[in-house]
Every structure is written in C-alpha cells, then in structure tokens.
Amino acid sequence: MQKNILVIYYSQTGQLEDIVKNVAKPFENNEQYKVTYYNIKLKKDFPFPWPSDFFFNTFPESYLQIPSEIYPPSDEVLNTKFDLILFGYQVWYLTPSIPVISFLKSGFAENILKDTPIVTISGTRNMWMLSQEKLKVYLKRMNAKLVGNIALVDRHDNYTSVLTILKWLTTGKKEASGMLPAAGVSDEEINGAGKYGQIIKTYLDKGDFANLQPDLVKNGAVEIRPFLVRMEKVGNKIFTIWSKLIINKKEKRPLLIKFFKVYLMTAIWVVSPIVLVFHLLLTPILWFKRKKQREYLQGINLK
Structure with missing residues (x-):
C-alpha cells in the first residue's frame, strides 16, 4: 500500500x-x-x-x-x-x-x-x-x-x-x-x-x-554546543522580561524596541564573551552534567 x-x-x-x-x-x-x-x-x-x-x-x-x-x-x-x-x-x-x-x-x-x-x-x-x-x-x-x-x-x-x-x-x-x-x-x-x-x-x-x-x-x-545551551537559557530569561515589558507598554513600544536592540547587541558582543569565560572555567566541575544535558537534547523525549 x-x-x-x-x-x-x-x-x-x-x-x-x-x-x-x-x-x-x-x-x-x-x-x-x-x-x-x-x-x-x-x-x-x-x-x-x-x-x-x-x-x-x-x-x-x-x-x-x-x-x-x-x-x-x-x-x-x-x-x-x-x-x-x-x-x-x-x-x-x-x-x-x-x-x-x-x-x-x-x-x-x-x-x-x-x-x-x-x-x-x-x-x-x-x-x-x-x-x-x-x-x-x-x-x-x-x-x-x-x-x-x-x-x-x-x-x-x-x-x-x-x-x-x-x-x-x-x-x-x-x-x-x-x-x-x-x-x-x-x-x-x-x-x-x-x-x-x-x-x-x-x-x-x-x-x-x-x-x-x-x-x-x-x-x-x-x-549540541554546551556553551550555546547556556546562552539560550540566559537569553530565555532575559527575553521573557523584555517581551512582556514591550507588550504591556504599548505606548512606549517604539522606544523600548530601540532599547532592546541596543541591549541585544550588547549582550552578544559584551556579555556573551564573559559568559564563555565562566563556561570554560566551570567545564571540569560540570562535565558530567553537561554530558547528560547533551544526550537529552540530542534525543526526542520531553522532560
């Protein structure tokens, strides 16, 4: 068939x-x-x-x-x-x-x-x-x-x-x-x-x-790149704050969007390298945790 x-x-x-x-x-x-x-x-x-x-x-x-x-x-x-x-x-x-x-x-x-x-x-x-x-x-x-x-x-x-x-x-x-x-x-x-x-x-x-x-x-x-997983987790927390702020402040949306754009570029070029340094420093301590995380994210199950 x-x-x-x-x-x-x-x-x-x-x-x-x-x-x-x-x-x-x-x-x-x-x-x-x-x-x-x-x-x-x-x-x-x-x-x-x-x-x-x-x-x-x-x-x-x-x-x-x-x-x-x-x-x-x-x-x-x-x-x-x-x-x-x-x-x-x-x-x-x-x-x-x-x-x-x-x-x-x-x-x-x-x-x-x-x-x-x-x-x-x-x-x-x-x-x-x-x-x-x-x-x-x-x-x-x-x-x-x-x-x-x-x-x-x-x-x-x-x-x-x-x-x-x-x-x-x-x-x-x-x-x-x-x-x-x-x-x-x-x-x-x-x-x-x-x-x-x-x-x-x-x-x-x-x-x-x-x-x-x-x-x-x-x-x-x-x-799976563990550093990017970490960046995503941080990004989701920050995006939750920004998105709700912009949606709830309709009259200030154009201004808030401009601020968000500046924030996003700053996060990518300034904050991200700092997070990377800490990520590398913590690698020996978090190696097994990150290994389990990698295996989970490579899969199809939902926690």
Whole structure:
C-alpha cells in the first residue's frame, strides 16, 4: 500500500525549503510513496529582506508565541491520513517562528499531526535547542509522535554567524563577501541532507522508529554546543522580561524596541564573551552534567 508523506514548512529565504526537499528526496519518484508539500502561508506575511526596525519589532510576538492568521491547508492535506510528517521550522528569537506557531495554534494542526510519526527539521544560525523543547510541548499536547529530529546549523563561530545572518536578513545577500563567509547552513550540508531522508525511509519501511534518532545523531543530524545551551537559557530569561515589558507598554513600544536592540547587541558582543569565560572555567566541575544535558537534547523525549 502506498505510504503518504507530508512535508510542512515555512521558509523566507528558501534555505529551509531546500533542506526539507532534500530530506524528502528518497521518497520522491517512488510509487511506494506519495509526497505532499504544505507551505504555511500567513494572510499577512513578513517581508524579506527584513527592514532592520521591522525585524526587531517582531521580537515580543515571536518570543511570546502570539500567532497570526494563516490560510487554511489544502483539502488534500486536511483529509489525508499521513504515515509520516517531515516538519520543517525556523527559529525566531529562541522560539519557533511566528508562522510555525500560527500553524500550531490554528484549528488545523491537531487534526493533521495527531497520532502521526513526525520528524522535526530545522535550519538555524546555531541556537535551536530550547526552541525544540517548546515545539515538543506542542506536539505532545496534540498526541503527535515525535520520532526524530534533524537540526542543521551554521558551523561558523557564534560571532561570525551573527554578522553574516544580520547581513543576509537585512540585505538578502547570503554569499561570502570581504572577510565574511557565506551565511547560514553550508551548501554542502543542505545538498547532503538527503542522507537523513534515506535513514528515515529505512525505518518507515520497517514500521518501527525506535532507533531512528540515535541513527540520525550518529550520522551528524544533531550537534549540541554546551556553551550555546547556556546562552539560550540566559537569553530565555532575559527575553521573557523584555517581551512582556514591550507588550504591556504599548505606548512606549517604539522606544523600548530601540532599547532592546541596543541591549541585544550588547549582550552578544559584551556579555556573551564573559559568559564563555565562566563556561570554560566551570567545564571540569560540570562535565558530567553537561554530558547528560547533551544526550537529552540530542534525543526526542520531553522532560
């Protein structure tokens, strides 16, 4: 019997679309599978490239997971029982992006995701770990079956990737220029993402996903950098304060957004190096704790 595969995604730059389509390639042009693509579409979409002020102005709604209205999925997506869903998502401000949250909070998501094996796929700068934890909560509430996770990232150092991603988001230029490398996930990793699809296909054919995630991890699908986990935890605490302040002080929003922008740049370039020093100094003491943390974040379970 033919198996139905659904690929869900939202992509502004095209990077995530390329990733999920490469992961889905092993299922294409094969009469045993039917692949359906669902590109989440907002009724009021976000611009790309981003005007700088517009980008920072999306922060509070992004972090607080405030949805926007989406167009309904097609009848085919709504009325088909899928055997597997490849769920591609972006991360905005340490949280699944507004389009993804809008889908998850719509009346459509639960009917599509419920009781269905799901492999989450992200293409991010480098901080995705706690965003994945937030996504796990949604999937659990909907009784979806998270069976795998693929997290492709920019492999450059944290500070270089900040410069390249800001250039890409505000100018639309991803390619290398001057002393800066190309932004985002490397073309090599994007083009090679089909290997993960082949692994997923093997487990789908067996009808047993029990060892899928360890197999994906073994093949490079997930990299955990303990320092970035620490930065995410700190960032979530600070973002909670800033987002609520901006939302609750509507009359002062433009001014507060400007202050937040200054704070964020200061945190990246001044506070982050200090946190890194303490992180390195504490490595011998916290080695085992970080090892357990790494193993958990590489997995698919929810604490």
